[in-house]
Amino acid sequence: MPTPPLDTTTVTDLVAAATAAPSMHNAQPWRFRFSTRTRTFELRPDLERAMPHTDPDHRALHLGCGAALLNLRVASAHHGWGTDTRLLPDPADTHLLATVTLTDTEHPDTELARLFPAIHRRHTSRHPFEDRPVPAPVEEALCEAARREGTQMVFPDPWHVESLLEWVEDVEGRDTMDPERFEDIRRWSRLGAEDAGTAVDGIPDYAFGPRKLRGRAPVRDFAGRRPVPDRPTAAFEATPRLAILGTTYDRLPDWLRAGQAMERVLLLATLNGLATSLTSHALEWKDLRELARDPGSAMGFVQMVVRIGYGPPGESTPRRPVRDVLEID
Structure with a gap:
């Protein structure tokens, strides 16, 4: 050839x-x-x-x-x-x-x-997902995609999902009490037609998704308390479908493998007509990250929580x- x-x-x-x-x-x-x-x-x-x-x-x-x-x-x-x-x-x-x-x-x-x-075609979706299950064979294929990159992905039991959601709510409360942590979001969010229209990086306001009216989907609100004109509200999932991706160790090469596995999972999910978003809220606090692992698996360190379901694919964000x-x- x-x-x-x-x-x-x-x-x-x-x-x-x-x-x-x-x-x-x-x-x-x-x-x-x-x-x-x-x-x-x-x-x-x-x-x-x-x-x-x-x-x-x-x-x-x-x-x-x-x-x-x-x-x-x-x-x-x-x-x-x-x-x-x-x-x-x-x-x-x-x-x-x-x-x-x-x-x-x-x-x-x-x-x-x-x-x-x-x-x-893959874009982070900060929109509500439909209340219908992902077929088991598709979830198994996503877990296999993670394994091919030397990592592990599991769909946790309902009690563990409940714990993860509680920890995300805990983090949102902690962030409110620690304004410095919002500085990273402030630096990388683009508000207003001029900033959002000319940006080559960061999250433009048109990709924030609707403000959560109710529901427990762990979707980060990049607006915070800042007003975004004409931004709608929406009801999100009461019980989102979450997957945990992790590694045995927690060193730099493990992070690189986890990043590759994460993207391989996201691309395969996109091909299967699924919408996805990444949830790192609880993983940004050392004490909560240690609690996030699935005790029934051999996973040593959680690297990412992925929200998966059927729904709008999300908006394209700018690139350098x-x-x-x-x-x-």
């Missing part, structure tokens, strides 16, 4: 797909470098886009970078390339999170390639120009 074409346009397209990944508050905390000589991408964090109040150890930042890494692998497979992916390949350079070398192969990863159509995140040499 001939080597697929690889020019600047293709490299740019691959990174554009990578940067469609979700990240905390849509901060897009990643940088890429591509070597034309070795056909290798380097992924590094953009620490200027960190969340000092709610993500001081950069765990969520690395989840986002892992999600971008998964998208890069998916896009490469779609374009007919095999990939050799290595996490933290240089012990002397801890900011080099991963390398992805494009290889000549007659057998690109078809399982990854089939996820490609979902990359630009590829030229701002990609260097080619």
Whole structure:
């Protein structure tokens, strides 16, 4: 099989797909470098886009970078390339999170390639979901997608879901008492037609979703107490369907694996007609994060809680120009 074409346009397209990944508050905390000589991408964090109040150890930042890494692998497979992916390949350079070398192969990863159509369709939905169950085979496939990336995902029992929802409510109360924690949201939310219309990052107000009238879906309100003109209200699910994604250990490579698993799950859910949103409220407090794990599983550390269901897919959020995140040499 001939080597697929690889020019600047293709490299740019691959990174554009990578940067469609979700990240905390849509901060897009990643940088890429591509070597034309070795056909290798380097992924590094953009620490200027960190969340000092709610993500001081950069765990969520690395989840986002892992999600971008998964998208890069998916896009490469779609374009007919095999990939050799290595996490933290240089012990002397801890900011080099991963390398992805494009290889000549007659057998690109078809399982990854089939996820490609979902990359630009996947959006975080901050809307109510329908009161109908997700079929068991679909949930099993989502759990298998997480396993393929070296992580574990479980759908907790009702009593555990109730506990998670109580912890989210606890966090919302704590945040009210600690205004500094709202600074990260304030920095990355875009209010008003001018800011929302010209933004290349962050959460624009049109993507906030409706204000919760009732219900217990764990959807973060990016408006807080700030008024958003013409924003509707809505009733959310009383019993949302939640999944817990986690790892055995809690080190930097585990965060990168969890980010890849998270995105693989989200893309597969999108292909299956599901809407999704990510819930990190309770995980931003150390004491609650330790309680969030499923005691009936071997999961050591919860990395993300995913809300899954049938409903509106959510609005597209802005992305930084590829030229701002990609260097080619």
